[in-house]
Amino acid sequence: MNAPVNNATPEAAAGNPKRKKALITIASVVVLAGLGWAAYDFVVSSHYEDTDNAYVQGNVIQITPQVGGTVMAIMADDTDFVKAGQPLVKLDPADAKLALDQAEANLAQSVRQVRTLYANNSTLAAQVALRTADVTRSQTDIARAQSEVDRANDDLRRRQALTGNGAVSKEELSHAQTQVANAKSGLSNVEAAVAAAQAGVVAAREQLASNQAQTDGTTVEQHPSVLAAAAKVREAYLASQRAGVMSPVDGYVAKRTVQLGQRIAAGTPMMSIIPLNQVWVDANFKEVQLRNIRIGQSVKLTADLYGKKMEYNGTVAGLGVGTGAAFALLPAQNATGNWIKVVQRVPVRIALDPQQLVSNPLRVGLSMNATIDITRQDGKMLADAPRSGVLATLTTPDEQAANAEVQRVISANVGRATAVARVGKSVEAPATLAAVAPVSAVQAQ
Structure with missing residues (x-):
């Protein structure tokens, strides 16, 4: 085989060391950069966690009325800064005022009715004493009638003994028998009167006990009927005060939706208060x-x-x-279908x-x-x-003022019996005790 021919020029052969040096340099830079990043990650970055998925949050306090009514005035608008206790919205107080007047009238009527209960104790005790006296008189009449019966029987026996001798006529004997019958009839009438008088005593005692059950252990001011009516007055008074909606905290007004003249129900959102310092x-x-x-x-x-x-x-x-x-409205369901x-x-x-x-x-x-x-x-x-520092409203209804209003109505209607009623007695308490004494004696008999 023929040997391969090297076509590289002398310049190309001479340039290879430079290329190699450049590659080594680049590789060194990459390695150093990697080492530097690893060192930064180990020394600095590994000690921090960061995110840009972060947002400012705060308490968005919704202002809603506690009672319904018609909006008469709006004292704050969007972007306004308000202090705790500052009026925000005013509702028409006419309905609440009428309810308060009616509750006060009911309380006054309850106080007077309870006063009547205490006064009836004296009247009913006197009735018991009167019925007891009737029983005593009737018992005296029974003794007198029994004496008449005994006397008539004696007269009849004497005349019957003389009948055989002719000393007593049949007419006289008949008159004696008639007198005995009349005496027994009178005795029966007196016994019936005694029974009626005793029944009257029992009825009078029951009426007195029934009336005392409503007054024992309490005073006019602490009577359950008065307390129930007083609670209605407090409720109506607080409702009248809530016709003015106050800001619960310091903050800025946002999302005002209420409009002048709008008829709103209790709990309707009107605006929001955002305390930006929290x-x-x-x-x-x-x-x-x-x-x-x-x-x-x-x-x-x-x-x-x-x-x-x-x-x-x-x-x-x-x-x-x-x-x-x-916590999403429609949470993910990853149990079916494709999943990523x-x-x-x-x-x-x-x-x-x-x-x-x-x-x-x-x-x-x-x-x-x-x-x-x-x-x-x-x-x-x-x-x-x-955590401590939970938000708390600074505007609360004035219960002391409501209690003062209740006390004013009670004092105006309790009358002369106030001082005695505080210790659980009526004005005629001495007369009542004196009248009850004979009843106790009769009960002992």
């Missing part, structure tokens, strides 16, 4: 990033609103207990520095970039206790 960030990290995230780790955040020049300091406050897909794995994300709540929010306020829904320093691993993955 916002936080929900950063949605991939599930592969969660293994080293712990509560209490420090976070650096930047907002698209201010750019990278403004860096917020945050702290991991908690980790979500489910992915976004788990999608990396899930879990929200991580990040608390912000309140001082930074004052100088650089954020808005709900703004995009954020969050970078968590995962160097510290001494925290917990899930919270084991509730």
